[in-house]
Amino acid sequence: VGQTEVIEQVLICLICDAHALLEGVPGLAKSLLVETLSRCITGTTFRRIQFVPDMLPSDILGVNAFNPIKQDFYIIKGPIFANFILADEINRAPPKTQAAMMEAMQERKVNIHKEEFILDKPFLVLATQNPLEQQGVYPLPEALVDRFFMKILVDYPKWDEELEIIDRNTLIKYDIFEPVKPVMDKQTILAIQRDVRKIYISTPVKEYILKIITATRIKDEKIKYTKYIKYGASPRGTIALALAARAVALMDGRDFVTPGDVKLIAHPVLRHRIILNYEGKAAGISTDEIIDEILEEVEVP
Structure with a gap:
C-alpha cells in the first residue's frame, strides 16, 4: 500500500541489474516489497537473510559439509543462491561477513571450498539498515556503501494508506499475496535489462x-553547501546516474533521456556517495539538501 516512489526506485534497480540500500525504521514492509516483487516474476526465488553479530560468511555463501555415511564431502548452498534477497540489517553483521556479501553482490559468483558457483539471474539484493539503533552494529564503510546503486529512504505511509493497511492486515483469512499475479518471466526481465542500455543519451x-x-567534488561559491562536502561522487556515481536515467526513460516509454530523468533519480543515486566533512555534520546538513542546491544551480541544457 502506497510507497509508490520506493517501488519505482526498486524497479529501476531491477531494470539496471543493480542493488539498493534501503533505510527506514522497522515495520515498513521492506521484506514484503521484495517478496512481492519476486512473485511478480515467474521462476524466481526469494530469500531473507537476517544479519546478526555472530554471523559468518559461510552462513550466507554456503559450506562444504561431510557426509559420514558416504564418507564424502558435499556442498550446502547458502541463502545467497536466490534471485531476490533481502539482506536485513546488514550493519549488524561483522565486517568480514559484510565483505563476503558485498563480494558476492559485485562479482555475481560464490566460491565454496575452491569451487566456483555463478549466481542465477536476475539477481537483486535489497539491503536494509536500521537508523535507530547504534549498539551492536558495524557501520558500513563508505567504500562499501558506494557499491550500492541507490540508497532508498523508506518513510511512514500516509494517513489514508495506513487506514487501508489496517483493513488489509486485520481481516479474517486474508492472504496478503492473493492479489499478486505474475506479470512476466525471467527471460523478459533479462531482456529489459539489456534494452535499458540501448536508451539514447x-x-x-x-x-x-x-x-x-x-x-x-569541487567547492563552488555559487553552491554554498558544497563547502560541507569532504568527498564527492566517484565515476561509479556518474555511471549509475546515467544508467538510472536511462531506466527512468524506459519506464516512461521513451527511447531517449531528458534532463528531467536525471533530476528525478539524482537523490537516491547520489545521497550515499557524498561524504560530509565535520563542519557539515555539525551543521546538521543532509546530502539531500546538497543535491537539491546542486540541481537548482547547475544549468539545465
Missing part, C-alpha cells in the same frame, strides 16, 4: 550529468 545530457557529479 545525447551529449548535452551527458554533460549535464557530469556537471552535477563535478559539483559534488
